[in-house]
Amino acid sequence: MGRHKIALIGAGNIGGTLAHLALTRDLGDVVLFDVVDGIPQGKALDLNQCGPIEAREGALKGTNDYADIAGADVCIVTAGVARKPGMSRDDLLGINLKVMKAVGEGIKAHAPNAFVICITNPLDAMVWALREFSGLPHNKVVGMAGVLDSARFRHFLAEEFGVAKQDVTAFVLGGHGDTMVPVVEYSTVAGIPIPDLIKMGWSTQERIDAIVQRTRSGGGEIVGLLKTGSAFYAPATSGIEMAEAYLKDQKRLLPCAAYLDGQYGQDGLYVGVPVIIGAGGVEKIVEIQLSGEAKANLQVSVDAVKELVAACQNIDESL
């Protein structure tokens, strides 16, 4: 079998970081696409010059031509505009919907067999729109948010408990936004659920509540600090984890924005839920039992996603 091909649509902060990660992890050859002339070519030249030092062979090409993504196994989409301070994810809706149309049509024409990972915000609406515009099967189009949101939650919990980050597992469900649902009872340190750790005196309910809140506004905290854009290292690392799960048929169980047709009582919508990713794309949607509170919070989150999708449909009547 030949080398895999990974197409990165959008050569901004996340796109450039994705390219570097894909090459250092030797996932395959990479094509970096952007509408701005010079940016993908310049980043590709810079990153190719890491090659001799990093002793890796993967080829990287920067381009403004969709024809170059032909036959890609994976497309990771970060094209669009990122949040500036004071801007909500929803403000991005109109601008990025047009971008999804162009990208969806590009993928449909040149890489219809790819596994597509959407990262562009507002995530849950953009992944839905990208799927509509591309016409690809629902199990081959997925959104990245939960892996990042749960990594943020795990990072804060590991700091709180003073344990290794790899020993903390965490679940975050729902839309990628202020209504996301970090599920405390399914979050553990090496299998010990957080409510038990509170009983053991490792933390208090108040402190955990504050961590949940900080996780929910985790993106905004970074936007406020950077002032010129949004987070990109952890978002790129999260996207690569999903791409790797597909390319290596790892059957990873990851929280992703996936298309629901009946699961969790939802129909025709992309929402963050646990899924299994392997060579078949989204191979299974895992329906876990949620407590009354988590269920109610998930519904609030789902309603927010529904509103965004309806707004997309108003903007573009072809949807």
Ligand code: TXD
């Ligand atoms: O968890 C998550 N899903 C996210 C999402 C976490 C962090 C950031 N998230 C969103 O990702 C963010 O709100 C943005 O919508 C995307 C990309 O973030 P990034 O930080 O990479 O943004 P940049 O640096 O502005 O890069 C965007 C690039 C830029 O080079 C534009 O020229 C390009 O997208 N762009 C396009 N490329 C291809 N095709 C079209 N039409 C296009 N329009 C702009």
